[in-house]
Amino acid sequence: MFKIFNNYKSEFILLALILFILFGLGICISFSLPLFLGLIPAYCMLFIYLLTLKNNFSQLIFISLKGIFMVKEVVGILIGVGIMLPSFALSGTLNEILNIFMFTLNPKYLAFFSFVFASILSLIIGSITGTLCILSAPIMALSNSVHYPSYIVAGALVSGAMLGDRSSIFSSALRLTAICVGIDVKTHFMAILPTTIVAVILILIVYSIFLPIFFEIHINSVHITSDYLIKVDYFKLFPILILFVLFIKKVPLFFSFLFSSIFALFISDVNSSINLIYHIFYGINIWPFNHLSGIFSMLPLVALVCVSSAFNSLLQKSRILDSLVKRIINPKSYSQSVFRVIVLNLISSMLFCNQALPLMLAAQQLRNEWRRNFKLSLLSRVIADSAHVFPGIVPWNLLAQICAILLGVKPMYYIHFAFLLWILPIINLIFSYFAQKDKIK
Template structure:
């Protein structure tokens, strides 16, 4: 059984972990090192701390291994994406999607259309990963071909994809939030609707009016008619259709990627030889797409997933956050309670390095104390507007890294322009000034 010392000591260890994570990750970003190296010092410190509390070495290893096994599905997704991207490029599927976008979109409003398309698709599939897997490569290629700033388009895509991931009734993350808080899906959906509507309106105004007015965008449309406005082959769009159907049927994501990739390779003109294997394992570069990562390109991210999950497992077992959490709720001030929960969710997103654990932590640890003073639906809204979206603005978080891999843009470049992820917590905080106790 894991033990912690007095509150002062546990909070000191927690602060030390946060500082080491920030320093380690910051060093990796500065020197362009794999991010998983930045988490190793924090993991070692926590491991040694728990050993000092007379927890068994083997026991700690097993707890770490349990954490790694919990993310085997995520590892499968990363490998699946590594197979899918080169396969869709070789089959011409990405090119055909690009043809459709080019023939229908106004390049000057590419960020606006990117947000709208990503929102619609993610509302259908209920997954930020699923929406970005389908849209990111062709839309980012379009931004390259017309010289539209890639960081603006990437931010718009992440914002739109997150909208569906957070709001769609098909989203597992939405259902996870509702279940952990203890409300039904309809109650949760109605609770998040006001902040959703306001945030979407503000984003649409920014992308359609403010962005063209204050950003001098040099759009090059010379290449469009020359390279891409050919007759669209709808047969080559079948891999995307298969992927969409599998998503909606809730087939495990790895198998969705694998099956659609196999079909894409079958309809491609590439023979099954050593070159094909090279593309699958090492990725492929084809203009105007950025380098499309293969399996080996995903390995540093796989290492980040495994180390962060092992760290998360130890952190949960150690219950280092318990003493901090108990002081979050202020029964006399809803505003103050909301602010503290948002700060807690930001810290947990920095520590846990994934999306699910901050949601579960805030919901399960706070709901009993919260419902003594406030409505649980208000807690579900705070969590949806903070714990759900913060992983996307923490550069070393798994969600941000997956988005970066799919977009071909480093998190620090697109994060400032992923407007939904910033507007939602601010809107929720403003709402707290007007919300009434239940």
């Protein structure tokens, strides 16, 4: 039988783990070291403490490996992205998309258009990863071409992509939230609609009016030459079309990336198979695109996925957050309960280093106590406005790291301008202060 901490020890160990994680990751960020190294001390500490409780060494190893096995799909996505980005560059697909954006977008409002395009596409395919895979490279290249600050555009793209990942009826994360809370998808969608509408209106105002006023953005059109104003070669857009159709058909992401990349390589202009293989493994760097990562560039992130998943598995098994969770809900104050859930979701996003586990933790641990005092739909809205979006603003979280790889911008630079991820929890708090305590009959 697996032995866990008592309430007093679990709170002490939780605090120590948070400090270890913050210190280790802070060192890695300061010295530009791979982030997975910053999680190893916290993992070792938890492993050793569980050993002191007389848990079997092989049992702990098995739990860790089980956690790694659970993220095999994420590893596949990372490898698939590593193949896709250089393939789309070599085939000319990214250049053709860039040409289209050059024709249609006003560079002065690039952040506004980036948010709108990413929102529309993510609402259609329901995936933040899929949206950024299609839009990030050409739009970031456009920002480089006209010298629009790349970190602002990156924040706008993440905000738009997250909107669909959180709100689209095609999103697996939306369905996961509803299932874990114990309500149907329609009820959940209607619960998150008010905060979504308010957030989108505020963000559109910020990107279209306040950014141009408060940030002195110098648009340089020198690089928009006749080279970009050629007729679009629609045949080179086929890899994007294939990727889009596969997303819609819910084909596993790795195979979606792989099939579209194979077609892109088939129509590429690379003469030598040796050069082709080199670019696939080591990436490609062609102006105005930032460095497009190859398979080798993904390996540190793969290591982060594996270490964090092993750590998450031990955390879940040790039930180290149970004592904290039991004190979250205050039956006498809805607003105070909302605030505590948001704080819990921020902590779990920092600890668990992925998107699904904080969401599942809050829903499954809190729903029984929550339904005794408030409507479950209100819990689903709090989770969607916090646990769902916080992973995008925690720099070492896997979601933030994947976004950074696709955007070519480090999380520490773009998260300040990913306004949706900041605005939603604030709006939810404001709603909670004005709401009446709504008990379930």
